[in-house]
Amino acid sequence: MKKENKNINETICNAVNALSPEAERNNIKLTSNIRDLEISHDPERIKQVITNLIKNSMTAISPNSGKIQITMEESPDEIKINVIDNGIGIPLEKQKDLFKKFYQVDATLTRETGGSGLGLAICKGIVDNHRGQISVKSSPNQGAIFSLTLPKEKTNEQPKSPIGTT
Numbered sequence: 001m002k003k004e005n006k007n008i009n010e011t012i013c014n015a016v017n018a019l020s021p022e023a024e025r026n027n028i029k030l031t032s033n034i035r036d037l038e039i040s041h042d043p044e045r046i047k048q049v050i051t052n053l054i055k056n057s058m059t060a061i062s063p064n065s066g067k068i069q070i071t072m073e074e075s076p077d078e079i080k081i082n083v084i085d086n087g088i089g090i091p092l093e094k095q096k097d098l099f100k101k102f103y104q105v106d107a108t109l110t111r112e113t114g115g116s117g118l119g120l121a122i123c124k125g126i127v128d129n130h131r132g133q134i135s136v137k138s139s140p141n142q143g144a145i146f147s148l149t150l151p152k153e154k155t156n157e158q159p160k161s162p163i164g165t166t
Helices: 009-026 043-060 107-115 119-129
Strands: 004-007 028-032 038-041 067-074 080-087 133-138 146-149
Touching: 004 009, 009 038, 009 043, 009 080, 038 043, 038 119, 038 146, 043 067, 043 080, 043 119, 043 146, 080 133, 119 133, 119 146
Parallel strands: 028 067
Antiparallel strands: 004 038, 067 080, 080 146, 133 146
């Protein structure tokens, strides 16, 4: 992990922009509503988490009517990033094991798309290393909301002075 004080919006936009062509090919509406906020995080690892969550959503939604929205909620101590889709959803009894290594909700779906059951376990490890949490809320045929929280702490690096200040 290489944590640095970086704009979380930039990190999220990098993930969204990387997957936009695939979303457009499948006529999936992919939107992001994240505000600029400097927090300590590893931009490459958090981009990896967001990319994985978006890709998972893309396999769970229908082309031409699929929607994936990335939103952010802010509290005094942390931010919460949500990846919301209108896909097939995940049965409640399958949700508790989602972040375990090699677990797959539907092996037939992942066999078609090449999934290994490691993506969400890796995401959990990355988020845990940021002292955050990752979770899911979903109901069958109601889509899914994957959420990750990140603390708003700053690294111990000296902050860079904004241009024009004394």
